[in-house]
Amino acid sequence: MYEDEWNRFMQTGQISDYLTYRMHGMHRDYKEDAADGSGKIQERKNAGFRSSYGDCNKVGGNRRV
Amino acid sequence: MQDFVVLTGIVIKSEAIGEYDRRVVLLTKERGKLAAFARGARRPGNRLMAPTNPFSFGQFRLFEGRTSYNLSEAEISNYFEELRADFAGAYYGMYFLELCDYYARENNDETGMLKLLYQSLRALLSDRFSNRLVRCIFELKVIMVNGEFPGIKGGGLLGESAAYTVTYIMNTPPERLFSSDVKPEVLEELRLFCQVICKRTFDKDFKSLEILENLE
Numbered sequence: 001m002y003e004d005e006w007n008r009f010m011q012t013g014q015i016s017d018y019l020t021y022r023m024h025g026m027h028r029d030y031k032e033d034a035a036d037g038s039g040k041i042q043e044r045k046n047a048g049f050r051s052s053y054g055d056c057n058k059v060g061g062n063r064r065v
Numbered sequence: 066m067q068d069f070v071v072l073t074g075i076v077i078k079s080e081a082i083g084e085y086d087r088r089v090v091l092l093t094k095e096r097g098k099l100a101a102f103a104r105g106a107r108r109p110g111n112r113l114m115a116p117t118n119p120f121s122f123g124q125f126r127l128f129e130g131r132t133s134y135n136l137s138e139a140e141i142s143n144y145f146e147e148l149r150a151d152f153a154g155a156y157y158g159m160y161f162l163e164l165c166d167y168y169a170r171e172n173n174d175e176t177g178m179l180k181l182l183y184q185s186l187r188a189l190l191s192d193r194f195s196n197r198l199v200r201c202i203f204e205l206k207v208i209m210v211n212g213e214f215p216g217i218k219g220g221g222l223l224g225e226s227a228a229y230t231v232t233y234i235m236n237t238p239p240e241r242l243f244s245s246d247v248k249p250e251v252l253e254e255l256r257l258f259c260q261v262i263c264k265r266t267f268d269k270d271f272k273s274l275e276i277l278e279n280l281e
Contacts, residue, residue: 003114004107006149007079010119010159013272018152 097173101134120145227254
């Protein structure tokens with residue numbers, strides 16, 4: 001899993017790339033957290049402010065900010 | 066008709082080429098170090114995506130193009146997946162791959178190197194040996210396998226136990242190298258001896274070694 005991140009780390013040897021690889025699996029939506037009954041807000045991370053897929057201005061769903 | 070070859074080896078380097086392809090460097094038993102292109106290996110869900118990662122060990126089916134090898138299939142027996150979760154282990158593994166890349170040559174019989182690398186990576190995953198010891202053994206043996214070891218007579222740093230350990234490393238095949246641990250004081254002697262030998266032998270600075278030195 002997450003081969004691109006792992007390969008980047010193997011090429012550069014940078015600790016930041018390793019952390020990116022390790023953090024990739026940890027980024028979950030809040031919806032998943034709420035499923036275990038912990039009571040956290042059911043909301044996507046950075047909803048409406050920043051899209052992790054690129055420029056937020058290009059993503060229609062984020063324009064209501 | 067295309068001529069396929071099946072080679073046993075390990076991926077020692079992988080880099081992105083174009084939009085969806087990868088170029089891998091393999092250390093193989095039969096043909097030494099070789100580079101091959103894996104077309105489409107970066108497409109999501111492609112069957113070559115996992116086998117083209119560094120540390121993947123197994124059998125690779127390649128066909129010889131006019132100017133390069135192309136990877137068509139792979140049957141991986143060990144991905145060394147555990148190294149990914151171990152930060153220090155990953156750096157040690159990376160250093161070993163870099164050393165193999167430095168020493169291996171195309172169309173050489175690299176059986177000794179491949180065995181040594183495989184056993185060393187397995188030893189890194191084992192709790193029985195410290196990573197420092199695995200590194201010392203790997204460095205010394207890789208120099209010995211390639212015929213550049215000057216012998217222990219010149220190394221005045223070595224005590225009796227450490228000298229015995231070096232002789233043992235010299236005379237034991239890679240598959241039986243990692244059988245026992247050493248005392249901390251012997252390991253320290255070995256480490257200093259390795260430093261001297263490596264400085265004398267290698268004419269290159271290894272990227273992963275710099276980070277390893279800081280980790281240690």
